[in-house]
Amino acid sequence: ETGVTQTPRHLVMGMTNKKSLKCEQHLGHNAMYWYKQSAKKPLELMFVYSLEERVENNSVPSRFSPECPNSSHLFLHLHTLQPEDSALYLCASSQQRGLGTEAFFGQGTRLTVV
Amino acid sequence: GQQVMQIPQYQHVQEGEDFTTYCNSSTTLSNIQWYKQRPGGHPVFLIQLVKSGEVKKQKRLTFQFGEAKKNSSLHITATQTTDVGTYFCAGLMDSNYQLIWGAGTKLIIKP
Numbered sequence: 001e002t003g004v005t006q007t008p009r010h011l012v013m014g015m016t017n018k019k020s021l022k023c024e025q026h027l028g029h030n031a032m033y034w035y036k037q038s039a040k041k042p043l044e045l046m047f048v049y050s051l052e053e054r055v056e057n058n059s060v061p062s063r064f065s066p067e068c069p070n071s072s073h074l075f076l077h078l079h080t081l082q083p084e085d086s087a088l089y090l091c092a093s094s095q096q097r098g099l100g101t102e103a104f105f106g107q108g109t110r111l112t113v114v
Numbered sequence: 115g116q117q118v119m120q121i122p123q124y125q126h127v128q129e130g131e132d133f134t135t136y137c138n139s140s141t142t143l144s145n146i147q148w149y150k151q152r153p154g155g156h157p158v159f160l161i162q163l164v165k166s167g168e169v170k171k172q173k174r175l176t177f178q179f180g181e182a183k184k185n186s187s188l189h190i191t192a193t194q195t196t197d198v199g200t201y202f203c204a205g206l207m208d209s210n211y212q213l214i215w216g217a218g219t220k221l222i223i224k225p
Contacts, residue, residue, distance in 0.1 A: 040123070043157070043202070043215040056212070090156060097211055102147060102159040103204075 003027040006091050006106035013081065014114055021076040021109045023091030029104070031097040032074045034066060037088040037108070049074060050097040081113045116141055118205045120216025128224050133190040135219035137203035144206040146179055146186045147213070152199040160188075160201075195223055 004025045013019050025032065034046040048056035049068040063085075065077040074091055088108045094101040120137045127133050137146065145164040149157040161170055163179035163186060170177045174197075176189045186205075190197055200218040207214060 042217045045212065102162060105156040107156050
């Protein structure tokens with residue numbers, strides 16, 4: 001148990017569906033992140049929130065829409081995804097964004113787009 | 115763009131043999147972190163190196179940060195089955211506080 005909880009653990013969705021991934025951290029951290037992990041590729045940082053404000057958006061397609069209603073919760077809303085979006089989506093948190101702070105990861109949501 | 119290259123992609127070893135993975139950055143790093151991801155699991159933080167030339171040990175694991183703060187290595191002595199997984203380095207860039215991840219090295223123990 002890392003203190004970062006993601007739901008659901010597995011998700012299969014059609015290309016026309018709308019779904020949301022949820023992340024909750026119980027560590028009192030100020031920064032939260034969404035990462036995409038595909039086979040044989042480095043972890044791809046998608047979004048960063050610091051003190052509930054989005055500070056980075058790394059050229060992620062608009063079919064992915066993040067939401068951070070408070071410092072403990074982070075959502076990733078999915079709409080009209082493509083099969084190449086199938087991957088493990090990892091949420092992480094850290095005490096603060098940037099220097100010297102380790103990231104704590106959730107167990108991930110394994111997403112399959114059919 | 116900024117990259118952290120990690121090699122090898124895979125390493126097969128007999129139990130009891132040593133294992134090493136290397137990371138190289140195109141730019142100077144503020145620090146470098148190492149994570150381990152077990153099969154089916156999520157990345158778990160192992161250690162952070164900050165100083166030029168720093169060496170840290172955790173039991174059978176030895177971590178090094180290069181003098182120029184552009185490269186790093188993780189060496190495992192006498193591997194055990196519990197060491198199986200993928201080891202990632204992640205370098206923190208001075209300029210934008212962004213962690214740049216290596217692609218990982220998968221440690222496989224031969225049966």
